[in-house]
Amino acid sequence: MSRFFQRLVFVLGTAVFGALGLGFLFGQFGFFGVHAGGDQDGAYRQMSVYAQVLKRIQSDYVTEPNITDVTTGALHGLLESLDADSSYLTPAEYKIYKDRPTTGVGQIGVTVSKRGGYLAIVDVTPGSPADHEHLQSGDVIESIGDTSTFEASLAVTRMMLEGKPGTSVTLTVVKPRKADPDKVTVTRALAQVPQLSETQYENSTILYLKPGVISKARVDELGAKIKGSKAKKILLDLRDVSGGEEEDGVRLANFFIQSGTLAQLEGQKFPKQTFAADAGKFLTQAPVVVLVNRGTYGAAELVASAIEDAKRGDVVGERTFGEGSMQKTIELPDGAALLLTVAKYEGPAGKKIQDEAVTPNVRVAAADDNDDEDSPSKGDPMLDKGLELLKAKG
Numbered sequence: 001m002s003r004f005f006q007r008l009v010f011v012l013g014t015a016v017f018g019a020l021g022l023g024f025l026f027g028q029f030g031f032f033g034v035h036a037g038g039d040q041d042g043a044y045r046q047m048s049v050y051a052q053v054l055k056r057i058q059s060d061y062v063t064e065p066n067i068t069d070v071t072t073g074a075l076h077g078l079l080e081s082l083d084a085d086s087s088y089l090t091p092a093e094y095k096i097y098k099d100r101p102t103t104g105v106g107q108i109g110v111t112v113s114k115r116g117g118y119l120a121i122v123d124v125t126p127g128s129p130a131d132h133e134h135l136q137s138g139d140v141i142e143s144i145g146d147t148s149t150f151e152a153s154l155a156v157t158r159m160m161l162e163g164k165p166g167t168s169v170t171l172t173v174v175k176p177r178k179a180d181p182d183k184v185t186v187t188r189a190l191a192q193v194p195q196l197s198e199t200q201y202e203n204s205t206i207l208y209l210k211p212g213v214i215s216k217a218r219v220d221e222l223g224a225k226i227k228g229s230k231a232k233k234i235l236l237d238l239r240d241v242s243g244g245e246e247e248d249g250v251r252l253a254n255f256f257i258q259s260g261t262l263a264q265l266e267g268q269k270f271p272k273q274t275f276a277a278d279a280g281k282f283l284t285q286a287p288v289v290v291l292v293n294r295g296t297y298g299a300a301e302l303v304a305s306a307i308e309d310a311k312r313g314d315v316v317g318e319r320t321f322g323e324g325s326m327q328k329t330i331e332l333p334d335g336a337a338l339l340l341t342v343a344k345y346e347g348p349a350g351k352k353i354q355d356e357a358v359t360p361n362v363r364v365a366a367a368d369d370n371d372d373e374d375s376p377s378k379g380d381p382m383l384d385k386g387l388e389l390l391k392a393k394g
Helices: 003-020 022-029 038-060 067-080 091-099 154-161 216-228 246-254 299-309 381-391
Strands: 087-089 110-115 118-124 140-144 168-174 182-187 197-201 206-210 233-237 261-266 273-276 288-292 313-317 325-331 337-346
Touching: 038 067, 067 087, 067 337, 087 091, 087 154, 091 154, 110 154, 140 154, 206 216, 206 381, 216 246, 233 381, 246 261, 246 299, 261 299, 288 299, 288 381, 299 313, 313 381
Parallel strands: 206 233, 233 288, 288 313
Antiparallel strands: 087 337, 110 118, 118 140, 140 168, 168 182, 197 206, 261 273, 261 337, 325 337
8 A cells, every 4th residue: 555545544544533532432332331422423423424435435546445454544543643642553463562572672762752643752861772873852753664653553663663682673764953864773772771860069069860760769769869968959850851650750759749749640531549748758858950851751740740830849941741641451352452541640730741741930941952152051051050040049
């Protein structure tokens, strides 16, 4: 099937199935027990439109189409019209997804998500294969091998980037402010956990911590550093920090917040959960500043959101990426599956991180975007602003 036709299928699926809404699909198959009503009548009408379009494609398209491919493309479009994390997996894709190994897997060292239909790099692990090939946050992966990322789900593209250590994958990469895409071949390697960075500023009165990743072990390590430090102020650098479980982000936020709500998790059919601060896990009243950027993703965003909404400290930098949701795997009778977002995380103020991200109360552009060559930032205006704010605190 031609690439033009594949894109036609994707757009058609997004438009038609997106209009249906999930009520019809889940009601028909009994996932949530939604039954007939006004919305159902509208859904049936839309299905009639879809049937007419499908019939026209069969009868009038320039070549005889593969109807299985057309329907699969429409189902991909339905799920991906909802959010980047929701996916439809064909029976073959779901089998690979279930059977994929969890250890000893080679990675290229990037966190990725979908933006504008294509695969976008959120951040790159320092020292990783992707870093060695000069891939950067903001780069768009147009294709993996011969497969366009526009036509593949996020779950599938993530699997395609993985493989045996030592094997290679060829990417077509579009970089910001560059017209022509680059072909980049990256050799997979076992993932290396970023190191925790620690620095003392202002005669050891300011403790700078950059976790690199949010994980159970790293949060424990951060807690030990905070408890063992004699510094009076803390600068927490969450720039380009991704990965980890959201509960570890909540636990890290609790180190700085003694009481109140840290985060919430809520969905249409998902019982609302409120994550409250535990006074027994609170560690410090020291003034704190958090640095964030477009690569601050997931659990790290929960930390920044909790500290900002509680007015516990300043959040400095750029708007974060916007990732904070829970997915449920729903197996279908033919062996296919849905990876469906069923709940989203909210900050204490009620803003859904997936939809609104975290906007710093002190906005500072990244060094590459700073036009003032005479700035005293010495290449890191966000860090300098954070230090300036902490110096001003008693």
